[in-house]
Amino acid sequence: xxxxxxxxxxxxxxxxxxxxxxxQLIRLQWKQELIFEIENSANKxxxxxxxxxxxxxxxxxxEGKLLKQNYFIYRLSEKGxxxxxxxxILQLDSSNLILIKRGWTRxxxxxxKLNNTEETSVxxxxxxxxxxxxxxxxxxxxxxxxxxxxxxxKLEHELNNKFYPYILVQDQKDLxxxxxxxxxxxxxxxxxxxxxxxxxxxxxxxxxxFWFYKRK
Numbered sequence: 001x002x003x004x005x006x007x008x009x010x011x012x013x014x015x016x017x018x019x020x021x022x023x024q025l026i027r028l029q030w031k032q033e034l035i036f037e038i039e040n041s042a043n044k045x046x047x048x049x050x051x052x053x054x055x056x057x058x059x060x061x062x063e064g065k066l067l068k069q070n071y072f073i074y075r076l077s078e079k080g081x082x083x084x085x086x087x088x089i090l091q092l093d094s095s096n097l098i099l100i101k102r103g104w105t106r107x108x109x110x111x112x113k114l115n116n117t118e119e120t121s122v123x124x125x126x127x128x129x130x131x132x133x134x135x136x137x138x139x140x141x142x143x144x145x146x147x148x149x150x151x152x153x154k155l156e157h158e159l160n161n162k163f164y165p166y167i168l169v170q171d172q173k174d175l176x177x178x179x180x181x182x183x184x185x186x187x188x189x190x191x192x193x194x195x196x197x198x199x200x201x202x203x204x205x206x207x208x209x210f211w212f213y214k215r216k
Contacts, residue, residue: 014206018200021199022196024192031188046059047059048061049061056127058126059125062168064093064098065117067090069113069114070113070115071150072084073150077104083104084146085103087100089155096164097162097163099163099167100168101167104180108145108146
């Protein structure tokens, strides 16, 4: 009986590892298509944003009035440096808002906190899905002058307006805050091939060990 359960357990582990490796290959193909879509969109001419005809990773041009306050979202740079994404809220019409990622800064500067709300502002960039709070993201604290995540529901309640489910990432230098760091394209990691190889190697190792065990 013990031998039966050992064989069953070994076969189950092998099947699980092979399944995980196959799943990572599927994810690899999906990620490659996603990266291609983003890069292809970034090289296209921006389309005027329309309330109905829009989708993720589309390059668009937005026009509206900026709300007064900007928001600093804590984020490490690509080089691992501490800093903040500067986010602004653009009022597109009487009831709809959209979030603008204007760039990254190493420190919170008073000159970056407020906008001119009288002028009409134009932004151009790529639409990314607006993410919810991550599982391990800390809660925002009123004691700090920055945020760990953008609380869309809270802001919608306070402003009595709705946000589009996107964040526009500028693909050029900000016209007002020229000292912000701004990458042309947001990079997306693609490590699924390494993950797949890891799972398959583990599966092969267990298969070999199981084969030697059965030969005894």
